Amino acid sequence: MTSPEKGYVLQVDDLDVRYSSEIDVLRGVSFALQPNEIVGLIGASGAGKSTLLRAIQRLVEPSSGSVRLGGTELTTLGSAELRDARRRMGMIFQEHALVDRLTVMENVLCGTLGRTGFWQAIRRTFDAADVTEAFRLLDRMGLDGYQDRRCDELSGGQKQRVGIARALIQDPELLLVDEPTASLDPAASVRIMTLISEVCAENGLAAVINLHDVPLARRFCPRILALHEGRIAFDGPPAGLTDAVLTQVYGEEAVEPHVSRRSSDEVDGAD
Ligand SMILES: Nc1ncnc2c1ncn2[C@@H]1O[C@H](COP(=O)(O)OP(=O)(O)OP(=O)(O)O)[C@@H](O)[C@H]1O
Ligand SMILES: [Mg+2]
Known part of the structure; x- marks a missing residue:
């Protein structure tokens, strides 16, 4: 168990999670993230x-274990404090x-609703400073001039950029990214991963990024955590992801050729 140290953004210790059944979906998961660390x-x-x-x-409520965000234990927080913690x-x-x-x-500004309060949210009146920041973020996402477009008119890559801007306008300490x-x-996958890596570096953000694409994870994540049946089967740099580890994690048939050999080469073009 890692001791509660201020230097970590996130510390997960001995985490067990089960849904309604008796089977634990997560079992004894422990890891800690430094600021700027992308996993x-x-x-x-x-x-x-x-x-x-x-x-x-x-x-989802852990059945046991600890999750600390910048030293704050989340598993025991009351609902108001938890709302505050989630904004981070x-x-x-x-x-x-x-x-x-x-x-x-409007979608980007939805990221501010956690702190602007209920009535402001209902009336959709936003602070001028938030609007200025939203314009800056849209520019950073390569979406300059898109502010008035409806989101259903956008490509998948453009939508993902809006989603990143919405997460960043919260000014978080940590990004949690599920299959971006x-x-x-x-x-487009390479461009989105490049953008996520860059904004993490620019903003001093740590990130946990769920990825199905192992070559993409190797290329963009200096540290890999592999889960197998709810336990951490590997925690280390991409170079340690040997075929033996991948076989344990994905099974025999996944390793040759498409998991361990496929490459996500950088390609130019529109999203
Ligand atoms: N709401 C839920 N209620 C009950 N069981 C659930 C629920 N959500 C997920 N599970 C179960 O928990 C296990 C882990 O699911 P989870 O969605 O975390 O997997 P995952 O690694 O994200 O998979 P994928 O790569 O397909 O997204 C699965 O067996 C799933 O069926
Ligand atoms: Mg999933």
Whole structure:
């Protein structure tokens, strides 16, 4: 068990999670993240990757163990304090989770609703400083001029950029990212991962990124965590992801050729 140290952004210790059945979906998961550290979370479908992201935010209640965000123990917080703590974590989803009928600007500003309060949210009146910041973020995301477009008019890659801007406007300490490239082609996937890596470096953010694409995880994540049946089977740099580890994590048939050999080469082009 890691001791509570201020230097860590996130400390997860001996975390167990079960849903309604008796079977633990996560078992004794422990790891700690330094500021700026980007971790790629890999593992077969059903291994517990999304569950781990949900448990960190307490969207699913851990049955035991500890989750500390910058030293704050989350598992024992009351609901008001938990809401505050969740604002310190930016979430980016596979399916973007945008409101399609709202504009790009409105979707980005939705990221501020956690702190602007109920009535402001209902009236959709936003602080001028937040609007200025949203414009800056859209520019940074390569979406300059898109602010008034409805989100259902955007490509998958553009939607993902809006989702990143919405997470960043919260000014989080940690990004939790679930399959950001699952609905994107290889070129758009590389561009989104490049963008996520860059904004983490620019903003001093740590990130946990669930990825199905092992070559993409190797390329963009200096540290890999592999989950196998709810336990951490590997924690280390991509160079340590040997065929033996990948076989344990994904099974025999996954290793040759498409998991260990496929490459996500950088490609130019539109999203
Ligand atoms: N809401 C839920 N209620 C009950 N069981 C669930 C629930 N969500 C997930 N599970 C189960 O927990 C296990 C882990 O699921 P999880 O979604 O965390 O896997 P994952 O690694 O994210 O998979 P994928 O790569 O397919 O997204 C699976 O066996 C799944 O069926
Ligand atoms: Mg998942």
